[in-house]
Structure formats: structure tokens, C-alpha cells
Amino acid sequence: MNHIEITEEKLNLEKITALVTAPSCGAVSVFMGTTRDNFENKHVVKLEYEAYIPMAKKKMVEVCDQIRAQWQVEHIAIVHRLGVVPVTESSIIIAISSPHRKESLMAVSYAIDTLKATVPIWKKEIYDDHSSDWKANKECAWAAPNKQS
Known part of the structure; x- marks a missing residue:
């Protein structure tokens, strides 16, 4: 079973792990990504996430399919939060169950790396001086510099 969700609600770790x-x-x-209070010597007060939801969900399902092709896992839950995510709160929780730990650990690591590289979800950091900056994940396929031959 796959549970894919994009929500503006605060994420609940216990409920998500119960799904798997x-x-x-x-x-x-489990991987739980939280808002930290700093980035490159700037004080972060919150993050704001936006997404193209239909495409994001489609890509999240593709990540689940890729995981199932590589590892023996039972259940996968990927829940991403949109909107404002204050410091210390979760923006994403990925939980994966498997008969043995190695598969679920490898699958969770693959899931977050692949999600950050392929799913159209965008993050804006808001700083204590009221400035902000849209952040591209370094893993993003669309953030890679053009290579000229």
C-alpha cells in the first residue's frame, strides 16, 4: 500500500507511521525533514512551500514504484506539507515498512533523495530581517547548470 499526501496541515509522525x-x-x-533556524549565517524564521499538486503526486507515486522495483517493502507513506512551516516543524515525513531493516533504511534514503530531485515542490526561506529566498534543491534535475558541449 502507498499513502501519498500533500497537505497544509501540521504533520503527525505517529499517525503516519501507523499507516505503514x-x-x-x-x-x-522514517525520515522527517524539519525547518532549521539557520542557513548560510542567516536566521531562518519559517519556510513556505508551494507545489504543482497533480504533478507532485504523480512523481511521488513514481518514487514509490521505483522503490518497490528495488527493495522488498510492504507499505510506503510520503506526506509533504505545503504553506508555512515554522522552525522545528516537519515539512516532510517518509515512512516505509519492510520485513527487515536494511530494505526500509535504503528505501527511505532513496525516497528523500529522489523526491528532492524530481518532485515539483518549491521552498522559500523567510529570514528574521523579513527578506526571503526561493531555494532550489541541489538535487533538482531542473536546477542543474546547462552544460554546453
Whole structure:
């Protein structure tokens, strides 16, 4: 089972891990991305996320399909928050269950890296001086510099 969600609600770790917990699985691995209070010597007060939701969900399903092609996993939950995400709160939670820990750990790592590289979700950092900056993930396919031959 895949659970894909994009929401403006505060994320609940316990509810999301409950979605993937299964009697046949000895492992639930979780990645929780939170807003930190600093970036390159600037004081961050919050993040704001936007997305093209239909395409983002489609790409999140593709990430689930890629995980299932590589590892034996039971359930996958990927929940991303949009809108304002204050410092210390989660913008994304990925939870994956599997019979053994190695598969779920590898799958969670793959999920966050691939999601950041392929899913059209954009982040703006808001600083304490009221300035802001849209951030491109370094992993993004569309953020890579053009290479001229």
C-alpha cells in the first residue's frame, strides 16, 4: 500500500507511521525533514512551500514504484506539507515498512533523495530581517547548470 499526501496541515509522525506498520514487518524506517533556524549565517524564521499538486503526486507515486522495483517493502507513506512551516516543524515525513531493516533504511534514503530531485515542490526561506529566498534543491534535475558541449 502507498499513502501519498500533500497537505497544509501540521504533520503527525505517529499517525503516519501507523499507516505503514504491519504484523509481517520487523522494520519501519522514517525520515522527517524539519525547518532549521539557520542557513548560510542567516536566521531562518519559517519556510513556505508551494507545489504543482497533480504533478507532485504523480512523481511521488513514481518514487514509490521505483522503490518497490528495488527493495522488498510492504507499505510506503510520503506526506509533504505545503504553506508555512515554522522552525522545528516537519515539512516532510517518509515512512516505509519492510520485513527487515536494511530494505526500509535504503528505501527511505532513496525516497528523500529522489523526491528532492524530481518532485515539483518549491521552498522559500523567510529570514528574521523579513527578506526571503526561493531555494532550489541541489538535487533538482531542473536546477542543474546547462552544460554546453
